[in-house]
Amino acid sequence: VPSPGTLGPVAIAGAGALGTALAHALVGAGVPVVAVASRHAARAEALARGLSGVRAVSLAEAGAAAPIVLVAVADSAIEDACQALQASPGTLLAHTSGSRSVAALDAAQARGARVGGFHPLAAVVSAPPGRALSPEEWASSFRGAAFAIEGNDDVQALLAPLARALGGWPFAIAGSDKPLYHLGASMLAAFSAGLAQLAWDRMRAAGAPDEVASAGVGHLLATVAGNVARASSPAAALTGPVARGDAGGVLRQAAAARQLSAEAQVLYAAHAEHNIQLAENARRISTAMAQELRDALLRAASLAREPLR
Numbered sequence: 001v002p003s004p005g006t007l008g009p010v011a012i013a014g015a016g017a018l019g020t021a022l023a024h025a026l027v028g029a030g031v032p033v034v035a036v037a038s039r040h041a042a043r044a045e046a047l048a049r050g051l052s053g054v055r056a057v058s059l060a061e062a063g064a065a066a067p068i069v070l071v072a073v074a075d076s077a078i079e080d081a082c083q084a085l086q087a088s089p090g091t092l093l094a095h096t097s098g099s100r101s102v103a104a105l106d107a108a109q110a111r112g113a114r115v116g117g118f119h120p121l122a123a124v125v126s127a128p129p130g131r132a133l134s135p136e137e138w139a140s141s142f143r144g145a146a147f148a149i150e151g152n153d154d155v156q157a158l159l160a161p162l163a164r165a166l167g168g169w170p171f172a173i174a175g176s177d178k179p180l181y182h183l184g185a186s187m188l189a190a191f192s193a194g195l196a197q198l199a200w201d202r203m204r205a206a207g208a209p210d211e212v213a214s215a216g217v218g219h220l221l222a223t224v225a226g227n228v229a230r231a232s233s234p235a236a237a238l239t240g241p242v243a244r245g246d247a248g249g250v251l252r253q254a255a256a257a258r259q260l261s262a263e264a265q266v267l268y269a270a271h272a273e274h275n276i277q278l279a280e281n282a283r284r285i286s287t288a289m290a291q292e293l294r295d296a297l298l299r300a301a302s303l304a305r306e307p308l309r
């Protein structure tokens, strides 16, 4: 980890969920964050109030406030923000979108600015209303995260140390690879949270209080995350009846999903088929077993609605 004195200074444009978390975490890591800006001045002012040494400025001022400006605005607003920022020649403007390339910053490049992409592979939400996060909580959003960094060698040399200062793992990415890279990451983050809601609802329906359901679902996801992080590849961390080659278990689960809702049925069938393929490719189950599991899915789909046993 480089010493903080060799990093930044940084300005942040966009005081949304990610811009706010980055501002807090960078300050906590000792990186000088000198200015924050946002479309709505009040949001930048509120963020700056909670951070010592940070000024709230207009977007136009932010473009010249620091040699590195992180543009953490909505994906579809990058071009507008880039125009508003009026980056000075030589300034490095880096947006935080995982799916868009640095071409979204062409207007800044035409004015002589350097351009880059700085995408933390982390799911960041705004702090719950009325709850101030601790420096440790802000830091934990990025510690251990991969950071996809787009840009030439000079840009990599400026942005990778920021990722390392946050305890992250920078890697270089080409703009053309970003849409599919981000598709995988976004499906994982968004759909696992959606599946957590399904699990939470079933725990509540089974009698668990809200807080037990929330802690329980969070813990379950954390154990999956730990297993995946330690495994040689995520397929080695699959659990459940598919990974065990338990056709009877798959039949009972598919039938239960069918009773729950049409949506649960579709989700279950798609995920089970995906996991059968993964388990077979990873040689965790034989081809014959994979066929038995697929037969169980077909059988469940053809079952009439009848009480589960």
Ligand SMILES: NC(=O)c1ccc[n+]([C@@H]2O[C@H](COP(=O)([O-])OP(=O)(O)OC[C@H]3O[C@@H](n4cnc5c(N)ncnc54)[C@H](OP(=O)(O)O)[C@@H]3O)[C@@H](O)[C@H]2O)c1
Binding pocket: 013, 014, 015, 016, 017, 018, 019, 038, 039, 040, 041, 043, 044, 072, 073, 074, 075, 077, 080, 081, 096, 097, 098, 119, 120, 121, 122, 123, 124, 125
């Ligand atoms: N949240 C995550 O987990 C995460 C992770 C990695 C990357 N990212 C990326 O980070 C970026 C921001 O995401 P977010 O989750 O922080 O979104 P967000 O909470 O919705 O914040 C969006 C920000 O964009 C600003 N904005 C919207 N339209 C604008 C415009 N026309 N001109 C200037 N600013 C505008 C908003 O300003 P006001 O608040 O002042 O209206 C707000 O600060 C996106 O590129 C996203 O893909 C997010």
